[in-house]
Amino acid sequence: MAELAMQTIKICKSYGTVPVLFDVDFELKKGEIHALIGENGAGKSTLVKILAGYHQQASGELLRRGKPVTYPNTGAAEADGVVMIHQEFNLANDLTVEENIFLGKEIMRRGFLDKAAMRQRSAEILQNLGTTINPRARVKDLSVSDKQMVEIAKALALNSEVLIMDEPTAVLTAGEIDVLFKIIRALRDHGVSIVYISHKLHEVKALADRVTVLRDGHRICTERASELNEDDMARLMVGRELSTLFPPKGQAPHRSAPVLEVQKISCPRYVQNASFQLYAGEVLGFAGLIGAGRTELMECVVGLRRRSSGTVLYRGKPLSARSYGDAIRNRIVYLSEDRKGKGLFTSMPLAPNVTILSLHEHLTRFGFLDGRKEEATLDQTIEEFDVRIPSKRALVSMLSGGNQQKIALGKLMQVEPDIVILDEPTRGIDVGTKQQVYYFIRELAERGKSCILISSELPEIVGLSDRVIVMRSGVVMGELTGEEVNEEEIMLYATGVKGGMAG
Amino acid sequence: MNQEAATGWAKVKELGSRISWQDVGPLIAVFALMVLGTAINPTFLSMGNLTNVFTRSAFTGIIAIGATFVIGTGSIDLSVGSMAAFNSGVMIIFMNYLVQHWGATWATVTAAMALSLLLGAAGGLVNGLVITKGRIESFIVTLGTMGIFRSLVTYLANGGTLSLNLPVRGLYRPVYYGTFLKIPIPLIIFCLVAMVGAVLMYKTRFGRYVLAIGSSYHVAHYSAINVNRIRVLTYILQGICVAIATIIYVPRLGSASGTTGYGWELEAIAAVIIGGTAMKGGTAKILGTVAGAIIFSIIGNILNLSDAISQYLNGAVQGLIIIGAVLVQRTSKE
Numbered sequence: 001m002a003e004l005a006m007q008t009i010k011i012c013k014s015y016g017t018v019p020v021l022f023d024v025d026f027e028l029k030k031g032e033i034h035a036l037i038g039e040n041g042a043g044k045s046t047l048v049k050i051l052a053g054y055h056q057q058a059s060g061e062l063l064r065r066g067k068p069v070t071y072p073n074t075g076a077a078e079a080d081g082v083v084m085i086h087q088e089f090n091l092a093n094d095l096t097v098e099e100n101i102f103l104g105k106e107i108m109r110r111g112f113l114d115k116a117a118m119r120q121r122s123a124e125i126l127q128n129l130g131t132t133i134n135p136r137a138r139v140k141d142l143s144v145s146d147k148q149m150v151e152i153a154k155a156l157a158l159n160s161e162v163l164i165m166d167e168p169t170a171v172l173t174a175g176e177i178d179v180l181f182k183i184i185r186a187l188r189d190h191g192v193s194i195v196y197i198s199h200k201l202h203e204v205k206a207l208a209d210r211v212t213v214l215r216d217g218h219r220i221c222t223e224r225a226s227e228l229n230e231d232d233m234a235r236l237m238v239g240r241e242l243s244t245l246f247p248p249k250g251q252a253p254h255r256s257a258p259v260l261e262v263q264k265i266s267c268p269r270y271v272q273n274a275s276f277q278l279y280a281g282e283v284l285g286f287a288g289l290i291g292a293g294r295t296e297l298m299e300c301v302v303g304l305r306r307r308s309s310g311t312v313l314y315r316g317k318p319l320s321a322r323s324y325g326d327a328i329r330n331r332i333v334y335l336s337e338d339r340k341g342k343g344l345f346t347s348m349p350l351a352p353n354v355t356i357l358s359l360h361e362h363l364t365r366f367g368f369l370d371g372r373k374e375e376a377t378l379d380q381t382i383e384e385f386d387v388r389i390p391s392k393r394a395l396v397s398m399l400s401g402g403n404q405q406k407i408a409l410g411k412l413m414q415v416e417p418d419i420v421i422l423d424e425p426t427r428g429i430d431v432g433t434k435q436q437v438y439y440f441i442r443e444l445a446e447r448g449k450s451c452i453l454i455s456s457e458l459p460e461i462v463g464l465s466d467r468v469i470v471m472r473s474g475v476v477m478g479e480l481t482g483e484e485v486n487e488e489e490i491m492l493y494a495t496g497v498k499g500g501m502a503g
Numbered sequence: 504m505n506q507e508a509a510t511g512w513a514k515v516k517e518l519g520s521r522i523s524w525q526d527v528g529p530l531i532a533v534f535a536l537m538v539l540g541t542a543i544n545p546t547f548l549s550m551g552n553l554t555n556v557f558t559r560s561a562f563t564g565i566i567a568i569g570a571t572f573v574i575g576t577g578s579i580d581l582s583v584g585s586m587a588a589f590n591s592g593v594m595i596i597f598m599n600y601l602v603q604h605w606g607a608t609w610a611t612v613t614a615a616m617a618l619s620l621l622l623g624a625a626g627g628l629v630n631g632l633v634i635t636k637g638r639i640e641s642f643i644v645t646l647g648t649m650g651i652f653r654s655l656v657t658y659l660a661n662g663g664t665l666s667l668n669l670p671v672r673g674l675y676r677p678v679y680y681g682t683f684l685k686i687p688i689p690l691i692i693f694c695l696v697a698m699v700g701a702v703l704m705y706k707t708r709f710g711r712y713v714l715a716i717g718s719s720y721h722v723a724h725y726s727a728i729n730v731n732r733i734r735v736l737t738y739i740l741q742g743i744c745v746a747i748a749t750i751i752y753v754p755r756l757g758s759a760s761g762t763t764g765y766g767w768e769l770e771a772i773a774a775v776i777i778g779g780t781a782m783k784g785g786t787a788k789i790l791g792t793v794a795g796a797i798i799f800s801i802i803g804n805i806l807n808l809s810d811a812i813s814q815y816l817n818g819a820v821q822g823l824i825i826i827g828a829v830l831v832q833r834t835s836k837e
Contacts, residue, residue: 304724304725323727324724324725324727325727325729327727328727334725336725338721341719341721341722342721342722342724342725343722343725344722345715345718345719345722345723345785346718346719347718347719347785348714348715348718348785352711352714352715356711356715356726356728357726357727359708359711360708363708367707368702368706368707369705369706369707369708369710369711411726
């Protein structure tokens with residue numbers, strides 16, 4: 001048996017009165033890639049945070065190289081070679097790459113920074129990672145994937161033996177993911193142990209040596225990755241059959257007058273002359289690579305972002321270009337891809353989040369806020385969307401990603417929208433919640449509403465959309481319907497091989 | 504235990520779990536300080552002294568209620584003390600002018616009060632517009648207007664003191680020194696302002712939007728809240744609170760100079776902070792702000808009554824209290 005890099009024995013953990021881990025046993029061998037999968041709220045993040053010293057277990061034992069250890073903080077874990085790379089970047093944006101790599105562990109010479117040594121070491125690490133990032137570039141000028149590389153370089157600068165990665169590919173493109181996987185495999189071959197959290201099961205299948213499944217704070221099983229297929233993993237995660245991830249598409253909605261007509265919208269640097277129509281009862285997918293301008297286009301449509309030209313007609317009447325409030329009054333809502341930064345007030349309780357768009361409907365006779373009505377709306381949302389919450393007075397930040405997303409959707413539904421624009425609605429949420437979101441979208445369309453779905457996950461676009469528009473570098477490249485809606489065709493347009501409609 | 508008692512106890516427990524120490528803390532501090540004051544000097548508890556203490560808390564207290572809204576959005580207004588001084592100066596000049604035409608009448612005083620409210624709202628509007636339209640940090644803008652207002656009043660007073668016409672002073676005097684049902688009028692006004700503030704903050708859409716903005720500008724924007732408009736409104740509200748404080752301050756001394764309202768901005772902000780409102784916005788405790796203002800007034804009074812610490816060290820003690828209060832809040836949160 002290979003040597004164990006880390007091990008947990010019957011670890012338990014609660015947040016306040018909410019238990020999140022029950023007697024979890026977990027083994028990490030030296031030089032293996034060990035995937036940790038489970039729905040949101042299953043306890044994955046908590047478990048790895050205990051490994052990395054962010055949290056301490058309430059009971060149970062943590063072993064490193066077979067000996068019991070306690071990490072009072074992340075510094076202690078890092079000193080022992082255990083490093084965690086965050087889902088959200090932990091980089092100082094105004095500092096350079098090399099300053100970030102050595103942040104908090106600067107190399108000193110005679111009491112002053114030894115910049116030359118740090119520069120050389122940074123360059124070495126980056127080179128080993130196979131990237132061309134300039135060590136002297138400012139982090140804020142880097143692309144998202146390069147930032148991810150810097151995070152990894154930062155961890156490697158510590159000579160870490162255990163590397164914990166929490167959804168490292170969430171923001172990467174396909175090409176970047178390939179590079180990352182090569183690096184991860186190379187690290188493993190050098191004896192580094194990797195804990196890999198992901199919701200993308202095909203990645204887990206492709207990358208991991210072993211897989212541990214968590215569900216509701218319990219360890220369900222640990223298996224060799226070669227012995228599980230993606231369906232098995234999904235089934236183990238949710239504990240039931242996921243017969244059909246996507247709801248069946250309805251009949252092609254017959255096209256009368258468009259509900260929404262977007263004409264030649266431009267937004268400097270992001271969108272050029274984009275036009276499209278949206279019809280009642282359809283799901284219109286927007287595909288494209290990250291940075292294709294889809295988010296910016298939709299923000300222009302609803303008035304959240306200033307456009308330099310173009311008009312938007314809702315049922316034939318122009319919409320205000322400068323006010324999202326005008327869109328809301330016309331029952332057009334937009335779900336931001338940035339749930340924590342733009343979607344929800346994470347430090348506030350649930351009720352004020354759900355009612356913020358519809359406070360005028362939560363007033364007493366005298367025009368004051370009615371707490372009871374707000375609570376009733378929250379109850380209704382919790383029931384309708386099957387939200388799992390620790391308590392009704394919980395803050396949004398205490399919910400898992402999937403449950404936060406349900407609250408975000410519930411917030412939008414309060415205005416009884418006619419048009420729903422969803423930007424990456426399943427980012428960072430578990431497969432069970434994903435399925436619920438898919439059925440929710442289809443149901444909206446079936447009720448005659450219109451839905452725009454922006455997604456970077458092609459299976460999602462293909463599985464849900466009645467019609468697909470592909471964007472590339474701010475330009476609408478083409479529109480696909482019927483049989484054309486498949487991954488290969490979309491990629492041809494998204495990468496610029498096909499298309500480029502005059503528009 | 505019978506069932507009724509059991510549910511009764513459950514209710515008490517439920518209530519207990521609902522009380523947050525952050526809310527109650529400042530009130531406990533007020534009570535503790537009163538016990539301390541009495542222990543040091545029994546005259547502390549005399550009606551005359553207590554009245555004096557609470558009345559004095561009214562100026563910064565009223566200003567602090569407005570500041571709770573500004574800070575609730577995550578901004579700050581440093582100009583309130585100077586604005587109060589400027590307002591006082593203009594009121595006095597205006598009354599001294601009107602008295603020539605209308606005599607020492609309530610018409611004169613009322614017109615000056617109206618002018619004060621107008622000036623306060625206008626000052627707040629200017630602060631708010633420059634901050635939102637100019638997209639400048641509120642700290643910078645109000646640091647600028649703080650200097651401007653202070654300098655304007657010094658200029659109006661020609662470097663000296665502006666004094667209110669004596670007959671008008673006599674007429675206006677009861678607004679500060681008078682009582683209603685034995686309660687000093689400034690205290691009544693303070694209570695009213697606090698109550699209106701609490702209703703605005705907790706029971707209206709405006710208040711909800713204030714906290715939403717303080718919680719996150721971006722999320723507020725993406726929730727179709729007109730962030731700039733709400734922010735400007737908080738500054739106007741702050742200006743009106745300054746005007747109200749000025750209206751009850753002018754009859755106290757009947758004069759204004761370059762040092763009028765000196766340091767009020769710090770006292771008001773400190774009252775908000777020890778009351779439990781977070782500097783970064785998103786939470787706002789009106790009752791805490793009231794307690795915060797009273798705490799400062801009591802400390803000053805205790806120092807006056809005791810010989811242990813020189814009253815010149817008042818500022819030092821206040822500073823320690825501010826830092827201590829925030830430390831306590833921080834640790835109780837964790």
